[in-house]
Amino acid sequence: MIYGAILLFALVFLFLATQFQEAGDMHAIGSGFYPILTCFILAGLCIMQLVTEWRTASDDQAEAEPANWQRALMVFAVLAVYGLGMMLIGYLPATILGFMAILFLLGVRRWTWYLAAPVFSFALSYIFAEVFMVFLPAGSLFQ
Amino acid sequence: MFEYLLQGILATFQMDVFPFLLAGVTGGIAIGALPGLTATMGVAIMLPFTFGMGAGASLAMLIGVYVGAIYGGSIPAILLRTPGTPASAATAIDGHELVKQGYATKALSISVICSFLGGLVSTIMLITVSPMLANFALRFSAPEYFTLALFGLTIIASISAKSMTKGLIGGFLGLIVACIGLDPITSTPRYTFGVMELYNGLSIIPVLIGLFAISECLLQAEQLNLGAGNAIKKFSHSFVSRKEFREFLPSGLKSSLMGTLIGSVPGAGADIAAFVCYNEARRSSKKPETFGKGSLEGIAAAEAGNNGVTGGALVPLLTLGVPGDAVAAVLLGALTIQGLSPGPMLFQNSPDVVYGVFSSMLIANFLMLIVGLLGIKLFCRIVEVPKVLIVPMIAMLAVVGAYSMNNSMFDVGVALGFGFLGYLLTKCEIPLSPIVLAIILGPMAETNLRKSLMMYEGSWSFLYERPIVVVFIALAALSIYSTWRIKKKVNASEQEQAAAA
Structure with a gap:
């Protein structure tokens, strides 16, 4: 096809x-x-x-083997919504929610793993802003 | 030359460059150590971090990632028999056999020592050969650049994994994508559909992020199995002895030279170099029967060969502006972000940048040796990081990276679009690297073809009247032929290994 x-x-x-x-x-x-x-x-x-x-x-x-393509499509949809959400609600909330949504889609059910979402989001924001001087969107809703 | 090199080394040790180089090497080893994350993806995903940096720091960090990731790929290859990067597939053969015998630390230390040897020899070649080649390339005009781009496009044949047709389909898709925007000669809009953002063509960075990072996340998401773990057995911590060092050193040195030569041929990447060097080491070894059973020479040859490519691949990129492989294509994107265009004029206009790259390569290899030897135990733990955490991290980073280049949602859309395209194409076994090479080389070929025809008033006689043009056409034909020969040899070697296993 x-x-x-x-x-x-x-x-x-x-x-x-x-x-x-x-x-x-x-x-x-x-x-x-x-x-x-x-x-x-x-x-x-x-x-x-x-x-x-x-x-x-x-x-x-x-x-031919059955593949879990639906999961890949759902992750893609989360990324598309994440891109738009980042503009709307800002980088930090969007990244935490997007990260958690992907973890959920990948089948993670242990809540401790979800703590990685805020840790990663804050760390990335800090590195971009403080080390590389690249500022991520604050979100149009909060401006 | 030495004055510039010394200045470059001093500049690399400045605090505004050195920490980024160290971070690049360490991050590169970590990226390479994670199965599924290639050096190309590592460099592409680190690009967004460099937007706010100067040229020196930016290139140092990306070169660090490149050098580190090619070595890092050997860690899971040795410990898990799962190559972190395709370049480490040959290392897995003997490396994992040593692990099974309980000598993981020994295998990893041979790997890092020979990766260093390969990298060092190739950097020395890069430093000595590049200025001469760049000086020669100053004589080029439009017809030479057209045939040079044509020669570069023959790389597509060598990076087309299994099927040449599929590789060509990827390449021609890339050539069409490269046509989007204003025509380079008459400024006629092509495939712009009235969208203002398309008038300057598609930015290469979101395309790279999409093709190499987002598509990989989608594939990993599809294939992820939560139950599968990366358990490592306990192993001995003995390093290599002096006797063993003498045993594998000749093989490592020979493979370093071979890897460098293979790397400088556009299209012949680290994976091909590793297999060719491994095969040659076995052919010339006094103990060929030990190959496949934990041969120290085998690990040395594969690792020196694949890291030998790192410096070699930068020769055509820096001197001619032709990326030798996908990683070099991403590095070309990094140079473009800094407002620099690789080619002979780079040596004339920005020698500080060129020698900065040379010294970064040199120091990156020493850092790789130090970090690699000191961090063997730590890197063994990296392969145990669950992929389920890596996928969302890379996905988020890719979207943020695509956005942060121009603060543009359009770029995010481009990255997502190419990510999905990359996912579909990979599922159909259409390689992605030809798309990137075609996007970069396509405009170079078209612009210079049309300029050549203008120079010759519509006549195509420049194809046989100019000696350098004839040489490039012959080289293009030779490139396709040699690719066919090398692939045949590598396939035979892989089949022999499979039969032996």
């Missing part, structure tokens, strides 16, 4: 490259040449790989 998605991506970007508005025609190759060539080759490689996968599909199906 991924090669199909990349092939679609290459074809869409190939179409977009043909629509670039040239600023002038004094050059031998324009701004569309390089992206068109790249998209074209990428599409060709995806077709090659799709054919290879299709030929060996029966072997792969036998070896």
Whole structure:
């Protein structure tokens, strides 16, 4: 499926490259040449790989193992919410909550492990602000 | 040259640089010691810490992480037979056998001594060869830079783990990503979709953080097994004897030189160097039958070989602006943050930075030896840190790091997007390093191709009229051929090891 998605991506970007508005025609190759060539080759490689996968599909199906991809997706969702939350409620509360949420998703149930969340968050904040002079967001709600 | 080097060494010992170098080496060893965390990821994740630093401190810290992490990978390889980094896979073969015999401290001390040897020899080569190569590269103009970038892009062939097609798909995806933004010659907007943040193209740092840190967190989250522990058995604390030192020293020295040479060839990374050196040590050993059963020469060869790459990989980066591997690509990002562009002009315009890098490499290796020998017992404990705590730490650090570069939520989005892309691609066994190399080398290739065509009024004759261009084209072909040969050799070596095991 991924090669199909990349092939679609290459074809869409190939179409977009043909629509670039040239600023002038004094050059031998324009701004569309390089992206068109790249998209074209990428599409060709995806077709090659799709054919290879299709030929060996029966072997792969036998070896396929169930993976815990739902957990990875949930961790990704936490990170996306964490990024937005950091802007809204500030770095410290967002990081403590985000850290704890990931620990929970990873199956940690011992409460002592959750103490790592505030320790890590305060330590990182201190290092960024005091040692590296990089200030993390305070949160728009509290400003 | 020596005057600059002396100045660089003195500058590295200043209090605004040295603590960061020491922190980098120690942190790098810790990162390398954690199975699953590679040197590339270590350097990428430490990048955000360097935003507020000067060039000297920033590069010293990242070089420290690089040197430390390549050695650190040998710790779990030896203790758990789980290489902390791919570069340490060859070390695991004999290192873990020694542990099983009760000589963990001995194995770890050989590993750190030979990592130091490899690093030292490669740094000396870096210091002596780089200025000459940079001086030569001053003659380059657009056609030479185009073919140089083309040569650099052939690296994709060598870093494509199993399937060349998959590596190329990653590379061409990177080339398309590199097209986002204003066209470098006519400033025509390409793939910007009216989004202002895209007009300057995507920042490399959020892309690197996403591809190497966030994607790794997602993969670890998927594969994490709470029940699995990293238990280490009790072991003897005896160090190497003088007789044993004499036994593995020649192998370590030879592998240091070989590792340096392999590292200076763009694309041939530390993992390839370790296997090639290990194989050569076994071939030339007086006791080849001990290999695979806890051979001291085997550990020495693998470790000297993989750390020999550290200095070698910086030769093409500093002199030509072409990153030799993924770690060098991240270091290139660090130089860019500091407003510096690697290449021959760096030697002309910022010799203090170049010699600062040389001296940081030199001192980092001595620090690695000291920290490595003193901290053997402590580093044995690092491999026991539960991954369940490491995953949220790296994930939080990655998001904060992506944000803090420009205080931009857009960069966080880019990091998350590339993190998810990296996760999907890794699951399909598409390597991520070609994407990064293509993002860096793509604009260099396109800009110089178009400039060359303008110079030659639309004619492609520059491809055969200019001697250096012809040499680079030949080197590109040779690079693909030699990659094929080395891969064949490494695969044969791995199969032999598997059969022996």
